Structure formats: structure tokens, C-alpha cells
Amino acid sequence: MFKSAVYSEPFLNELHSKPIEKPTPHKSIPSTLIRKKPLDLPNLDETQIIRHFHHLSQMNFGVDTGIYPLGSCTMKYNPRINEVISNWDKFSCIHPYQDESTVQGTLQMMYELEQMLKEITGMYAFSLQPAAGAHGEFLGMILTKQYHTSKNESDRINVIVPDTAHGTNPASASMAGYNVIELPSTKDGAVDVDVLEKTINDKTACFMLTNPNTLGIFESDIDEIARIVHDAGSLLYYDGANMNAIMGKARPGDMGFDIVHLNLHKTFATPHGGGGPGSGPVGVGKKLEQFLPIPRVIKKKENYHLSNDFKESIGKIKQFYGNVSVLLKAYCYITLMGGNGLKEASEVAVLNANYMKEKILQKGSYELPFRSLRKHEFVLSCESLLKKKGIRAMDIAKHLLDNGVHPPTVYFPLIVKEALMIEPTETESKYDLDCYIETLCKIADEDTEKIKDSPYNTPVRRVNEVDATKKPVLTWNQI
Amino acid sequence: MKFIPNSPLKKQMLKEISLSSIDELFLDIPKSIQINHLDLPDGKSQMETEKHLRILANKNKDCNELLLFTGGGIKPHYIPAVVKSITSRSEFFTAYTPYQSEASQGFLKAMFEYQSMIASITGMDIANCSLYDGATAIGEAALMATRITKKKTFLIPSNLSSEKKSVLMNYGQGADLTIKEFTYDKKTGCINIKNLEKIIDEQCSAVYLEIPNVFGILEKNIDTIETLVHNNNSLLIIGIDPLALGVIQSPGDLGADIVIGEGRNLGNPMDFGGSSLGLFACKSKYIRQMPGRLIGLTHDADENEAFCMTLQTREQHIRRGRATSNICTNEGLCSLAAVSYLSLLGANGLQKLSEENFEKGQYLKEQIIKIDGFSEVFNGIHFNEFVIQSEKNVKEINKKLLKSNIQGGFLLESWFPSLKNTFLFGVTENHTKEDINRFIKVIKGVSNV
Numbered sequence: 039m040f041k042s043a044v045y046s047e048p049f050l051n052e053l054h055s056k057p058i059e060k061p062t063p064h065k066s067i068p069s070t071l072i073r074k075k076p077l078d079l080p081n082l083d084e085t086q087i088i089r090h091f092h093h094l095s096q097m098n099f100g101v102d103t104g105i106y107p108l109g110s111c112t113m114k115y116n117p118r119i120n121e122v123i124s125n126w127d128k129f130s131c132i133h134p135y136q137d138e139s140t141v142q143g144t145l146q147m148m149y150e151l152e153q154m155l156k157e158i159t160g161m162y163a164f165s166l167q168p169a170a171g172a173h174g175e176f177l178g179m180i181l182t183k184q185y186h187t188s189k190n191e192s193d194r195i196n197v198i199v200p201d202t203a204h205g206t207n208p209a210s211a212s213m214a215g216y217n218v219i220e221l222p223s224t225k226d227g228a229v230d231v232d233v234l235e236k237t238i239n240d241k242t243a244c245f246m247l248t249n250p251n252t253l254g255i256f257e258s259d260i261d262e263i264a265r266i267v268h269d270a271g272s273l274l275y276y277d278g279a280n281m282n283a284i285m286g287k288a289r290p291g292d293m294g295f296d297i298v299h300l301n302l303h304k305t306f307a308t309p310h311g312g313g314g315p316g317s318g319p320v321g322v323g324k325k326l327e328q329f330l331p332i333p334r335v336i337k338k339k340e341n342y343h344l345s346n347d348f349k350e351s352i353g354k355i356k357q358f359y360g361n362v363s364v365l366l367k368a369y370c371y372i373t374l375m376g377g378n379g380l381k382e383a384s385e386v387a388v389l390n391a392n393y394m395k396e397k398i399l400q401k402g403s404y405e406l407p408f409r410s411l412r413k414h415e416f417v418l419s420c421e422s423l424l425k426k427k428g429i430r431a432m433d434i435a436k437h438l439l440d441n442g443v444h445p446p447t448v449y450f451p452l453i454v455k456e457a458l459m460i461e462p463t464e465t466e467s468k469y470d471l472d473c474y475i476e477t478l479c480k481i482a483d484e485d486t487e488k489i490k491d492s493p494y495n496t497p498v499r500r501v502n503e504v505d506a507t508k509k510p511v512l513t514w515n516q517i
Numbered sequence: 518m519k520f521i522p523n524s525p526l527k528k529q530m531l532k533e534i535s536l537s538s539i540d541e542l543f544l545d546i547p548k549s550i551q552i553n554h555l556d557l558p559d560g561k562s563q564m565e566t567e568k569h570l571r572i573l574a575n576k577n578k579d580c581n582e583l584l585l586f587t588g589g590g591i592k593p594h595y596i597p598a599v600v601k602s603i604t605s606r607s608e609f610f611t612a613y614t615p616y617q618s619e620a621s622q623g624f625l626k627a628m629f630e631y632q633s634m635i636a637s638i639t640g641m642d643i644a645n646c647s648l649y650d651g652a653t654a655i656g657e658a659a660l661m662a663t664r665i666t667k668k669k670t671f672l673i674p675s676n677l678s679s680e681k682k683s684v685l686m687n688y689g690q691g692a693d694l695t696i697k698e699f700t701y702d703k704k705t706g707c708i709n710i711k712n713l714e715k716i717i718d719e720q721c722s723a724v725y726l727e728i729p730n731v732f733g734i735l736e737k738n739i740d741t742i743e744t745l746v747h748n749n750n751s752l753l754i755i756g757i758d759p760l761a762l763g764v765i766q767s768p769g770d771l772g773a774d775i776v777i778g779e780g781r782n783l784g785n786p787m788d789f790g791g792s793s794l795g796l797f798a799c800k801s802k803y804i805r806q807m808p809g810r811l812i813g814l815t816h817d818a819d820e821n822e823a824f825c826m827t828l829q830t831r832e833q834h835i836r837r838g839r840a841t842s843n844i845c846t847n848e849g850l851c852s853l854a855a856v857s858y859l860s861l862l863g864a865n866g867l868q869k870l871s872e873e874n875f876e877k878g879q880y881l882k883e884q885i886i887k888i889d890g891f892s893e894v895f896n897g898i899h900f901n902e903f904v905i906q907s908e909k910n911v912k913e914i915n916k917k918l919l920k921s922n923i924q925g926g927f928l929l930e931s932w933f934p935s936l937k938n939t940f941l942f943g944v945t946e947n948h949t950k951e952d953i954n955r956f957i958k959v960i961k962g963v964s965n966v
Binding site for chain 1: 529859
């Protein structure tokens with residue numbers, strides 16, 4: 039039995055506040071700028087604040103609360119040792135412009151992390167600068183532009199993405215100024231090689247692909263895909279959101295990908311933080327190396343340096359050097375796991391997904407469109423439940439919450455109707471997988487009304503998201 | 518194996534789904550690209566890992582060992598223990614983007630409060646719940662200004678840091694933005710209004726300026742600039758250091774249409790430059806052109822107060838190629854640190870903190886310019902960073918300071934070649950009077966040699 043804590047928690051500005059004092063800024067501040075009226079923030083005591091946020095935390099679900107099989111998000115356990123180490127003053131209290139001799143430890147960590155990521159992905163060089171996966175994609179698109187411009191082929195204005203692509207792929211391509219062309223998948227849920235061959239031409243800058251794709255299906259024609267893409271003079275981009283499926287089993291570099299981004303907050307166990315900070319390092323093949331952002335960490339004899347000495351670099355994509363605290367946690371994780379540990383992580387992530395998939399299908403309530411063998415995630419459809427009982431994917435998601443587990447990603451990828459996209463990760467136990475399977479299948483047999491009215495055991499009942507958009511209220515002052 | 522509870526159960530689980538080996542799960546990967554192992558060291562135990570990282574850590578000098586007076590928009594600030602205590606609640610930090618509102622009410626409400634506080638201190642109607650950092654926020658603001666005005670020339674001060682400029686160029690190229698620069702007054706360090714007047718034209722989507730600017734200077738002609746920009750039907754975008762807002766008016770009161778800034782200073786450590794926190798606030802009439810996640814107040818099926826992500830049709834997971842931005846993962850936990858920090862400071866605390874930073878900035882500068890061979894480059898009023906011209910070689914001085922475990926000023930020449938032999942110094946509430954006096958004593962010593 040699960041029941042979330044519920045508090046009628048007031049807003050911070052409804053708590054008892056000490057009187058606000060008049061500001062007394064220095065008279066030399068220019069008269070047009072000087073603060074005349076006080077700031078409008080409550081003056082609270084530490085006790086009030088701690089209790090407020092403690093209450094809020096108890097009305098929130100994280101990986102530590104329970105299984106969180108959100109497809110494409112790789113919600114694995116976040117090892118606590120990584121949190122402890124990244125909080126050491128020696129790492130967290132250093133300034134980005136300190137003399138290089140005083141930050142050798144962090145520079146060494148960054149340099150070695152690059153080497154690790156190169157080995158894991160088979161790429162030639164890495165930039166650690168992007169702050170998230172989508173940021174890495176955007177950098178990938180800027181690199182693509184620079185590459186084609188350097189070859190006097192800036193008339194390559196199109197980027198192709200499969201219809202199963204993450205939303206960030208087309209968004210990143212379009213933000214970099216590209217036209218986006220969407221490629222329909224085959225009935226197997228994979229890239230249609232014939233259609234790709236017909237679509238790609240001398241106007242194509244890049245083909246963005248995730249492998250395994252968002253259905254959890256490995257694109258087995260990857261050799262052929264890479265050949266077609268390169269023959270057309272285009273680049274091949276790897277969205278690494280699904281890297282947790284193949285560590286130690288296959289590498290994007292070996293598959294022919296030219297640019298790769300990784301999500302350290304997914305594959306490498308750094309916390310998602312309620313939506314960040316993340317980190318989205320970008321790896322490239324040799325022909326793109328000279329365009330990577332500056333500065334880059336280089337090693338000379340036994341010393342590490344930040345070098346800006348790359349004339350063809352695209353410059354910067356973020357201030358300073360990336361989300362270094364996240365890089366450090368990923369470095370710790372890889373150190374803990376080692377090569378064999380990462381390989382086993384991927385093997386068990388895939389085993390857990392296929393185990394769940396088979397067990398759920400055996401019970402017959404949900405369908406699995408497309409090919410059977412999946413990697414680290416799989417996408418069920420509950421279309422027949424919709425037809426039979428009027429139950430939608432969202433209803434199932436909400437009732438899962440009543441059972442103290444987090445729902446899968448719903449309604450994605452778009453080519454699956456009433457999609458439930460499940461990614462258990464390797465850090466879940468068989469016991470938790472079995473409970474989830476049982477819960478999910480039991481929901482299919484429940485009374486429709488009960489499910490449609492769920493959730494019941496969460497801090498609030500079903501949230502009306504439509505009303506939120508009608509007249510948006512985004513701050514206290516707008517209430 | 519660590520963090521893989523099913524490690525000993527593999528055989529059993531395989532059998533239950535009628536498979537005999539792990540390899541069968543990977544049959545769809547062509548043999549030609551399969552690999553057997555990664556050429557990485559074996560995994561270390563937690564104790565070994567900690568020892569290994571301790572060795573790396575000891576090659577760093579943190580700001581407790583190294584007295585830092587380096588400017589550049591990032592400085593050591595004191596972070597009250599409360600902040601870490603709140604962000605260490607694992608219901609918060611192990612959660613993801615709050616797609617399932619009912620299970621995320623805590624984080625959603627905290628982000629709503631973050632938006633409220635950022636809107637309040639910036640004097641804007643609304644704020645989003647974060648972008649990556651202050652630099653990418655300029656890029657996003659430039660793109661937003663073009664979406665609003667349909668104009669493509671974005672004006673920036675010529676003394677914008679070259680790092681930010683570079684990020685902006687990369688953000689702007691996809692939308693074919695033209696970035697033009699207006700100069701600064703060589704005496705005051707403020708904006709050269711005549712030059713801005715000359716450059717601004719009907720193609721100008723927005724004018725971006727910073728308070729304090731890269732030299733630490735507080736712009737004195739903001740009202741003239743505001744009139745000039747708005748009479749031209751362009752937007753005014755102001756970049757801020759939130760810790761200055763206790764002594765200067767909110768940018769909203771100064772006429773800003775969009776306010777951005779680096780929010781790391783609000784309760785987040787320096788972290789060698791990242792994590793970071795991109796602040797983004799604007800007038801509510803521009804809400805549908807905003808980038809990033811927005812948390813809205815609504816109600817549940819029982820008409821009780823509830824929160825959810827809202828206006829998601831702007832975002833990539835719905836709008837795909839036509840989204841206002843590609844951002845997905847943002848800097849959520851840094852926003853949580855910021856709202857915790859602002860709660861603890863309150864209006865009184867932020868005002869006092871601002872005043873202290875301002876006064877320490879004045880004190881440090883006055884002490885430095887008393888030393889022979891150092892002079893102030895700009896006579897405009899500055900906040901907690903300022904530019905000093907040195908007669909002696911700045912690199913040499915920094916080298917000597919380092920021997921006394923002091924990190925001197927940032928060498929501005931690397932951003933602005935014309936500012937030869939200048940330091941950008943910075944100081945905060947974290948520096949005691951004793952710290953400052955020790956610094957003055959040492960720098961006096963090394964520059965007299």
C-alpha cells in the first residue's frame with residue numbers, strides 16, 4: 039500500500055515574515071540606478087524554510103522513492119559516493135580562471151574522462167562543454183555546419199531524422215538553421231533504408247539517429263545506413279540517449295557515426311536533479327576534431343593545460359568548460375564500474391527490459407508493435423484497452439502512481455498509438471520488476487471508472503493541465 | 518557487481534524468458550561491429566575510488582587555501598548550510614523533469630516559487646525555471662527578440678566578454694542574426710550613447726546591456742538608453758548579477774523587456790565554472806515566445822491547488838522542429854539551490870549582501886590604487902568588480918602573488934587586446950577585512966620589487 043505525504047503547504051510568501059527594511063545603498067550609486075524601494079521577498083527564519091522544503095520534498099517522487107522506468111531517460115540509481123566526492127571543497131570551490139597549476143586535479147579528471155568516453159564510444163575526440171543532451175545536439179549541428187562550410191558545401195541545408203526521433207533532434211537541427219525532413223520507419227520499426235537512399239542527396243547535411251532507436255530496436259542495417267549517408271557526403275549523428283543499451287557491446291564510432299553526444303545524467307548515473315544540471319559531451323571523428331569548442335584540455339608531459347590554440351574551432355557553446363560537477367560524478371561512476379562493470383550494466387539493462395517485456399506480453403493485456411527483440415527499453419501499446427474499455431495510456435500512468443511506482447514515458451514515440459515506453463535500467467531488482475509487471479497487468483483488469491479517476495494516493499488528484507494554459511499563472515503575483 | 522542487483526540472477530531470468538545466454542539478447546547487433554570488452558581499468562571499490570579521487574583533489578587548491586580576487590562574473594560566495602541540506606533531499610535530486618505532475622508537486626511548487634522570486638527581484642512579470650547559464654541565456658534572448666520583433670540585428674556592447682560573444686554567435690547563426698557592437702566610453706566604462714545612437718536602426722531587434730557590465734561598472738545613463746531603444750521599437754534586454762539587485766533598481770523598473778543573468782551566485786558553488794544557472798525573465802506579453810520550462814498554477818480534479826509544467830506546446834517534446842528552443846534538461850537543482858538561498862536571505866538579507874559587496878568593492882579598489890603603479894581605468898561607479906591598470910607586468914605580479922597563495926586579477930587583455938596590462942579584480946562578502954588587508958600587503962610587496 040502506497041500513500042504519499044500530503045501537506046497543505048503555504049507559499050513562502052504566506053509564511054510569517056519579519057518586517058522588510060528600507061535599503062540603504064551607497065550614495066555614490068548613479069541616481070538612475072539606485073534602489074529606492076525595498077525588494078519584495080519574505081524575511082523568514084531558517085526553521086520555516088527547512089520545514090517548507092522538507093514538506094515539499096515529501097510530495098515528490100524520485101528514483102530513491104521507487105522504480106522510475108521512464109523510457110529514454112535512463113533513471114538509474116545515483117551512487118551516493120559520487121555526491122560526496124563532488125561536494126569536496128577541493129573540487130567545488132575552485133574558480134575557472136585560477137592558475138592552471140592550482141587546478142591540475144580537475145584538469146586531469148577532465149582529460150581522463152575524455153579518454154574514457156572515447157574508448158566507450160569509439161570516437162576520436164571529445165568536448166565536455168555542452169550542459170545537456172539537447173545542448174550536445176545543438177553543438178553537433180554547429181559542427182556539422184562548420185564542416186560543410188569548410189568544404190564549400192554550405193548549400194547542404196537539410197537534416198534528416200527518423201519519425202521515432204526524440205523531439206530534441208528536430209528542434210536542435212532547426213535551431214541551427216536546418217530544414218528538418220522526417221523519415222518514416224519500416225513496419226519493423228527501423229530506418230527504411232530504401233526511403234533513406236531516396237531522400238538523401240547533395241542538400242543533406244546530416245542524418246540524426248539513435249541506435250538502438252526509441253522503440254528499443256537496434257538498427258541492424260547500420261553499416262548500410264552509414265554507407266548511404268557518407269556516399270551522399272552527409273554526416274551521421276548519434277543521439278546517445280540510448281547508450282545504456284550497448285556499452286561494451288558495440289560503439290557508435292565503429293558503426294560509422296561522425297558525431298556522438300552522450301547524456302552523462304542518463305548512462306553515467308549522475309542525478310537528474312529534477313531536470314538538471316546534466317551534461318552532454320560530444321565526441322567526433324577525426325575529420326571534425328579541429329572544429330571542437332575551446333578551450334580543450336591538453337596534456338604536455340605530466341601537466342594539463344586549457345588550450346585555445348585551435349584556429350578552426352567553432353568557439354564556445356557555453357561559458358567556461360561545461361558542467362564540471364556533473365563530469366566529476368560521471369568520472370567517479372566509470373572508475374567504480376570499470377570496463378567490465380559498464381558492459382554488465384548494459385547487459386543487465388537489456389536483460390531487465392526483455393524480461394519485463396516477455397512477462398508482460400505473456401499476460402496478454404498489452405501489445406508490442408514491431409520487432410520482438412529489444413535493447414534497454416521497449417514500447418507497449420494499450421490501444422486494445424482503449425478500444426475495449428476506454429482506458430488510455432495516461433490513465434494507466436496515473437494509476438501506476440497510486441501503486442508507488444513511476445509510470446513509463448507515455449505517448450512517445452509518436453508512431454506507437456497509446457504508447458507506454460518502458461526503460462527499467464540495470465539498477466532495479468528482479469523483485470521490483472516483478473511487482474511492476476504485476477501492477478501494470480492488474481491495472482488492465484481494473485474497473486474503467488476507477489482507473490479514469492486515478493490517481494488517489496498522490497499529494498493531489500489528477501491535475502488539470504488544460505486549465506493551466508488558459509490563463510497562465512506563473513508567479514505569486516499573478517494569483 | 519555494483520548497482521546491478523540482478524547480477525546473480527541473470528541465468529534464472531534468462532530461463533524464465535526462454536533464453537540461455539546474454540549473447541542472445543544482442544543477436545541484432547551485426548557481428549562486424551560487436552566488441553567484447555572496453556579497454557578501461559577494472560572497477561574500483563568505493564574506498565579505492567575515494568582514495569583515487571583524493572589524490573586528484575589534492576592537486577587542486579580551493580578558495581580556502583587560495584585567496585581569490587579574480588573577477589569575470591564568478592567569485593566565491595558564502596553558501597549557507599541550509600541550501601545544501603535542501604538540495605540533498607533525494608526526492609528532489611533523484612527525480613527528473615516533472616512530466617507526471619501528481620508525483621512531482623513538491624518540485625513543481627518549489628520551481629513555481631523560484632519563478633516567483635526571480636520575477637520579483639528582476640521586476641519582471643514572469644520567469645522560466647532555468648536555462649543552462651548566463652551566456653546561453655543571451656543567445657536564447659536574442660532568438661526570442663527576433664521571434665517577437667521579426668527583426669534580425671542584435672546589438673551588444675563591444676565590451677561583452679569574448680566567451681559570451683562566442684556563445685551568442687553560435688546561437689545566432691541558425692536564425693541568420695547579425696550581431697553588431699556599440700562601443701563604451703573610454704573614461705567612464707559606461708555605454709557610449711552617441712555610438713549606440715549611430716548604430717541602432719530599424720533592423721534592430723534588441724539592445725543587450727549588462728548591469729554591472731564586464732568592467733564591473735554600473736551604467737549611469739540607463740534612462741536615456743531605455744528611451745532610445747524603445748523609441749526605435751526595439752527590445753531592451755538587461756543582463757544582471759542578481760546579487761547587485763539589493764542596491765540597484767530591478768531591471769523591470771529600468772524598462773527592460775527581457776532580463777537574463779548568471780544565477781550561480783544564488784547558492785551554487787563555483788564548481789570550476791559549472792554547474793551554472795541561466796536566469797530568464799520577461800514581460801508576460803511575450804510568454805508564448807519564451808524558451809524553457811514554465812511551471813503553472815492550476816487545480817486538480819477535486820479543485821485543490823496543483824502545479825504542472827505549462828505552455829508545453831512551445832517545447833521540443835511537443836512542437837519538435839518548431840519549438841521556441843531545443844532545451845529539455847535544464848538546471849533544475851541549481852534553481853532549487855537559488856530559491857532556497859533567496860528564501861534564507863529574504864529582502865533584508867539580499868539588500869545587506871548587495872551593500873556589503875558594493876562596499877567591499879569600493880574598499881578594495883581604494884586600497885589598490887593607493888599603491889604605486891596601480892590606477893583605476895574607468896571612473897564610472899562599479900559594483901564588486903573593477904579594472905586596474907598596472908605599470909608593472911600583470912602576469913609577473915600574478916605569478917608572485919601565487920607564491921603567497923593568492924590568485925590575483927583576471928587578465929582582461931585576453932578578452933580585449935586594447936586593455937593591455939590590466940587586471941579585473943573581484944571581491945565578495947566571503948572576503949574578510951583581514952583577507953583584503955593581507956592581499957594589499959602582499960601585492961604592495963610584489964609590485965615594488
